Amino acid sequence: xxxxxxxxxxxxxxxxxxxxxxxxxxxxxxxxxxxxxxxxxxxxxxxxxxxxxxxxxxxxxxxxxxxxxxxxxxxxxxxxxxxxxxxxxxxxxxxxxxxxxxxxxxxxxxxxxxxxxxxxxxxxxxxxxxxxxxxxxxxxxxxxxxxxxxxxxxxxxxxxxxxxxxxxxxxxxxxxxxxxxxxxxxxxxxxxxxxxxxxxxxxxxxxxxxxxxxxxxxxxxxxxxxxxxxxxxxxxxxxxxxxxxxxxxxxxxxxxxxxxxxxxxxxxxxxxxxxxxxxxxxxxxxxxxxxxxxxxxxxxxxxxxxxxxxxxxxxxxx
Amino acid sequence: xxxxxxxxxxxxxxxxxxxxxxxxxxxxxxxxxxxxxxxxxxxxxxxxxxxxxxxxxxxxxxxxxxxxxxxxxxxxxxxxxxxxxxxxxxxxxxxxxxxxxxxxxxxxxxxxxxxxxxxxxxxxxxxxxxxxxxxxxxxxxxxxxxxxxxxxxxxxxxxxxxxxxxxxxxxxxxxxxxxxxxxxxxxxxxxxxxxxxxxxxxxxxxxxxxxxxxxxxxxxxxxxxxxxxxxxxxxxxxxxxxxxxxxxxxxxxxxxxxxxxxxxxxxxxxxxxxxxxxxxxxxxxxxxxxxxxxxxxxxxxxxxxxxxxxxxxxxxxxxxxxxxxxxxxxxxxxxxxxxxxxxxxxxxxxxxxxxxxxxxxxxxxxxxxxxxxxxxxxxxxxxxxxxxxxxxxxxxxxxxxxxxxxxxxxxxxxxxxxxxxxxxxxxxxxxxxxxxxxxxxxxxxxxxxxxxxxxxxxxxxxxxxxxxxxxxxxxxxxxxxxxxxxxxxxxxxxxxxxxxxxxxxxxxxxxxxxxxxxxxxxxxxxxxxxxxxxxxxxxxxxxxxxxx
Numbered sequence: 014x015x016x017x018x019x020x021x022x023x024x025x026x027x028x029x030x031x032x033x034x035x036x037x038x039x040x041x042x043x044x045x046x047x048x049x050x051x052x053x054x055x056x057x058x059x060x061x062x063x064x065x066x067x068x069x070x071x072x073x074x075x076x077x078x079x080x081x082x083x084x085x086x087x088x089x090x091x092x093x094x095x096x097x098x099x100x101x102x103x104x105x106x107x108x109x110x111x112x113x114x115x116x117x118x119x120x121x122x123x124x125x126x127x128x129x130x131x132x133x134x135x136x137x138x139x140x141x142x143x144x145x146x147x148x149x150x151x152x153x154x155x156x157x158x159x160x161x162x163x164x165x166x167x168x169x170x171x172x173x174x175x176x177x178x179x180x181x182x183x184x185x186x187x188x189x190x191x192x193x194x195x196x197x198x199x200x201x202x203x204x205x206x207x208x209x210x211x212x213x214x215x216x217x218x219x220x221x222x223x224x225x226x227x228x229x230x231x232x233x234x235x236x237x238x239x240x241x242x243x244x245x246x247x248x249x250x251x252x253x254x255x256x257x258x259x260x261x262x263x264x265x266x267x268x269x270x271x272x273x274x275x276x277x278x279x280x281x282x283x284x285x286x287x288x289x290x291x292x293x294x295x296x297x298x299x300x301x302x303x304x305x306x307x308x309x310x311x312x313x314x315x316x317x318x319x320x321x322x323x324x325x326x327x328x329x330x331x
Numbered sequence: 332x333x334x335x336x337x338x339x340x341x342x343x344x345x346x347x348x349x350x351x352x353x354x355x356x357x358x359x360x361x362x363x364x365x366x367x368x369x370x371x372x373x374x375x376x377x378x379x380x381x382x383x384x385x386x387x388x389x390x391x392x393x394x395x396x397x398x399x400x401x402x403x404x405x406x407x408x409x410x411x412x413x414x415x416x417x418x419x420x421x422x423x424x425x426x427x428x429x430x431x432x433x434x435x436x437x438x439x440x441x442x443x444x445x446x447x448x449x450x451x452x453x454x455x456x457x458x459x460x461x462x463x464x465x466x467x468x469x470x471x472x473x474x475x476x477x478x479x480x481x482x483x484x485x486x487x488x489x490x491x492x493x494x495x496x497x498x499x500x501x502x503x504x505x506x507x508x509x510x511x512x513x514x515x516x517x518x519x520x521x522x523x524x525x526x527x528x529x530x531x532x533x534x535x536x537x538x539x540x541x542x543x544x545x546x547x548x549x550x551x552x553x554x555x556x557x558x559x560x561x562x563x564x565x566x567x568x569x570x571x572x573x574x575x576x577x578x579x580x581x582x583x584x585x586x587x588x589x590x591x592x593x594x595x596x597x598x599x600x601x602x603x604x605x606x607x608x609x610x611x612x613x614x615x616x617x618x619x620x621x622x623x624x625x626x627x628x629x630x631x632x633x634x635x636x637x638x639x640x641x642x643x644x645x646x647x648x649x650x651x652x653x654x655x656x657x658x659x660x661x662x663x664x665x666x667x668x669x670x671x672x673x674x675x676x677x678x679x680x681x682x683x684x685x686x687x688x689x690x691x692x693x694x695x696x697x698x699x700x701x702x703x704x705x706x707x708x709x710x711x712x713x714x715x716x717x718x719x720x721x722x723x724x725x726x727x728x729x730x731x732x733x734x735x736x737x738x739x740x741x742x743x744x745x746x747x748x749x750x751x752x753x754x755x756x757x758x759x760x761x762x763x764x765x766x767x768x769x770x771x772x773x774x775x776x777x778x779x780x781x782x783x784x785x786x787x788x789x790x791x792x793x794x795x796x797x798x799x800x801x802x803x804x805x806x807x808x809x810x811x812x813x814x815x816x817x818x819x820x821x822x823x824x825x826x827x828x829x830x831x832x833x834x835x836x837x838x839x840x841x842x843x844x845x846x847x848x849x850x851x852x853x854x855x856x857x858x859x860x861x862x863x864x865x866x867x868x869x870x871x872x873x874x875x876x877x878x879x
Contacts, residue, residue, distance in 0.1 A: 225392070227433040234389060235448045235499075236420035245447075249438035325438055325483045 017310045024306040025077070029070050032298050038062060039086045039293040060086060073299065082107070083296035085289075103300045107282065109186060111304065114274075114281035117204070118266035120197050125205040126212065126259055133216025133255075138243050140221060152210030164203045164276040171199060182277040200277040204270060208262040215258040219251035226250075252323035260316035268305040336506055336539050337363040337386060342399035344381055344390070344563075355381050356563045358399065365506065366537040370554030370571070372544055372586075374779035375750070377560040379543045383509045386541060387424050388416050404506065421448040425500035427529075429512040431492035435484035442480030445499045454503045467498035470535070471528040490521035494528050501532060508533070510542045514549060518641035518806060519850040526552055526852075527863055545779060547586060548852035551575055552859040559583050571856050586780065587854070594791055596833060597816050600631045605668045607632050607768050607800040608653060608686075613662035615645075615652050622648050623659070623824045630768070630817075633794065635801040637815035637832075639808065639847065645824040646804045650770045653802070654686055666768070684714045687761035691773035693753035697745040703730075703756055704741040710763040729759045733789060751782035758789065762797075770802045775810060787814050808851045812836065820844050 040056040041048065057063045061072070076083055082103035132152070136145045155163060172180035182196045220243055223229060232246040271283035282301060289297035321327050339361040345352040356378045363369055371379050381394060388401055388408030401408040403424065408416060420426075425448075428434035436444060445464040449455040455463065461480070468476035471494040484492060493513055500508050513529065514522040530553060533540050542553045550557055550571075557574045559566040559582070567580045578584050606629035615623040623645050630636045638646045651657035653664050655675030663670045666685060672678050690696035697706055707726045711717050717725055727737035733755040745753055754774060761769050771790065775783035791814060793799060805811060811818060811832070818835040820828040820843065828841040840848065852858060 227428055227430060228436040230391070231426065231428060231434040232436070232447075234384075234387060234420055234426040235451075236417040236422060237447070237451060238417065241451070246436050246438075250436070326485050329483050329486060 028302040129212035137220035155206040156210035253320040370550035373560035640821035687766040
């Protein structure tokens with residue numbers, strides 16, 4: 014836990030430095046080619062960009078710790094130019110997007126994890142048969158093709174040739190859950206194709222790795238069926254590596270889905286992130302990065318805890 | 332022959348290595364009557380386990396049955412469908428493996444694994460089977476039979492696990508149990524308890540059994556009949572008493588004769604002599620757990636000091652203290668009268684050179700990627716600074732010393748050698764540093780008796796020629812008898828008794844030494860029965876050890 018927090022702190026420094034190393038800043042970009050140095054300096058002063066990197070970092074970190082993610086540069090300007098009051102905070106901007114991303118990740122996980130683990134178990138059970146090879150080839154080719162390609166193939170078959178699902182996932186607030194789910198299905202299926210291979214292959218490998226163990230031989234010599242041997246005797250001992258791979262893939266679902274979001278016009282955090290980088294909206298970029306890092310760390314921490322819980326030696330000490 | 336339970340005819344098995352199939356068993360016949368116990372003995376690689384598993388119609392990966400028949404109670408196991416076989420395995424034919432610690436699933440409680448057979452085979456309901464399991468635990472004299480089943484395998488000791496596994500094999504009241512070296516991994520005092528339990532329960536339920544072991548004295552206690560295997564062939568079969576008193580084949584006689592090696596006694600050590608290595612008041616701990624308490628003993632030049640005791644008694648920890656791998660928390664280790672730094676990192680190269688080790692598992696102690704020549708040359712170069720032709724000449728001389736032809740073995744890899752040959756390489760590597768003192772940690776316990784005797788003879792010869800001092804860690808008292816000059820008995824991290832061998836094998840003993848000595852199985856088929864009567868049922872093995 015302490016280690017996780019320390020990692021997060023180090024990551025926050027790396028993020029802050031890296032983001033500030035980006036060439037050009039918001040002031041220059043927003044004012045364009047004909048900007049006068051005075052105007053650029055004025056905006057920088059307004060945004061606090063004229064202060065030193067260190068003081069900006071601590072200001073930002075302090076805000077983070079108190080739950081204040083800062084204000085978005087872009088929204089701030091828009092609002093003040095239009096005469097509106099205050100502006101939009103980063104938190105307000107990210108929150109709905111993040112919720113959408115979590116929704117997509119959850120739907121994908123609910124589809125992908127059971128499929129991957131079941132396929133892995135079956136591949137281990139029927140190892141070196143046609144089924145095993147077919148499962149391997151299919152999942153491997155789906156992981157090897159670019160995501161956008163898989164996305165367009167699915168759109169072609171499930172939205173264009175057979176219009177079962179909508180190809181655009183423009184979900185918005187206040188939408189009925191069923192509509193939302195329907196619109197999310199196609200990107201979720203695309204992501205399922207991407208993450209299944211890794212989890213399935215790890216499940217298969219972790220189980221097969223154990224099949225030479227004396228206790229597996231013992232289970233066979235007790236006359237247990239092959240399926241029971243694998244599910245009851247091998248799987249419980251293979252959980253730790255499987256859990257870790259699942260955690261890594263879930264983290265990917267939160268942090269690495271930009272391409273899929275763009276293809277389906279899904280309003281997730283990935284798109285917001287890319288847009289913010291384009292206009293150097295630094296508070297948003299930093300907050301997104303930190304959320305991604307936190308997601309990784311949190312999921313891996315959870316995986317470690319679950320791995321420990323899956324080990325009877327640690328659960329029931331002598 | 333209606334009471335024939337198992338009938339194996341002309342069974343041939345092959346194992347695959349390097350893409351070719353090589354014979355493991357070359358046509359063995361075996362019959363077993365109901366309630367009969369057949370002992371199957373031979374060296375490792377004789378095909379005992381493979382034959383034992385084949386008797387269940389089971390082969391491991393990379394093994395196939397090429398010919399013959401296995402008939403169990405009229406059912407041909409080789410042609411029967413997988414489903415039919417599954418219906419028999421666990422229900423009518425059960426298996427007890429060598430290492431219970433590895434053969435119990437670490438993820439489930441003992442009782443859950445116990446009831447799995449009866450429930451899945453539809454023999455008993457879960458609740459009945461649990462109660463029955465507890466009864467069996469009690470019959471096998473496990474402590475707390477009511478609750479021990481609710482523990483996980485890692486929470487139970489090795490001897491207890493082995494009995495729990497026997498109980499599990501009994502769960503469906505099978506007609507036949509295959510015992511595959513069930514006591515090999517256990518200490519002698521624990522072994523007795525397990526042997527007695529197995530024998531009782533097999534008798535009580537009139538279960539037929541095949542008892543596989545390499546230990547003749549053990550099989551003499553357990554079997555009605557003995558079959559001797561050598562490299563996949565049957566040597567001879569006879570009932571136990573005939574086999575022990577009048578073996579007909581040369582090979583069997585040689586097995587019987589192994590235990591006769593014994594070195595002549597040496598003159599007692601001169602009282603004023605400076606010991607080569609002296610362990611004085613040593614305490615040691617792993618983390619907070621203190622494992623050695625005030626251990627002291629001396630080892631003199633040209634002598635072999637055998638350190639005996641059960642696993643966990645602190646034998647190997649003492650060795651780790653002497654080598655400096657585990658610096659003692661108190662006390663000193665001196666070499667030739669001078670105290671050595673406790674930590675090996677602080678010792679000089681010469682001090683390191685003088686203390687060498689030979690390990691129990693030659694398999695894991697030799698780098699599989701290095702040739703024999705490179706393995707031996709490494710200490711030659713490191714300690715003696717020899718290079719080029721001189722180095723090669725020294726390695727050749729060392730190979731000569733361990734009676735292996737240099738030109739033949741120099742470029743081979745460890746994987747191309749037999750277990751005994753690998754152990755010889757381990758000896759050569761230790762000798763390469765030209766040490767005065769060698770620690771031999773259970774160097775023969777992984778070897779067959781004939782091979783082990785060869786190693787012991789070689790070590791004795793080298794000692795006579797080079798004046799080496801050995802610290803010989805072992806739990807096998809037959810080895811002690813063969814090679815030791817002095818004996819140190821350890822228990823729970825303390826020295827219980829120490830002295831010249833002649834005195835140690837003569838009463839009166841410390842009660843623990845007595846227990847150890849009397850627990851070593853003898854080649855007398857009545858030994859176990861007599862011993863149990865002598866000790867009384869409640870005072871055997873573990874229980875007796877605990878009372879001390």
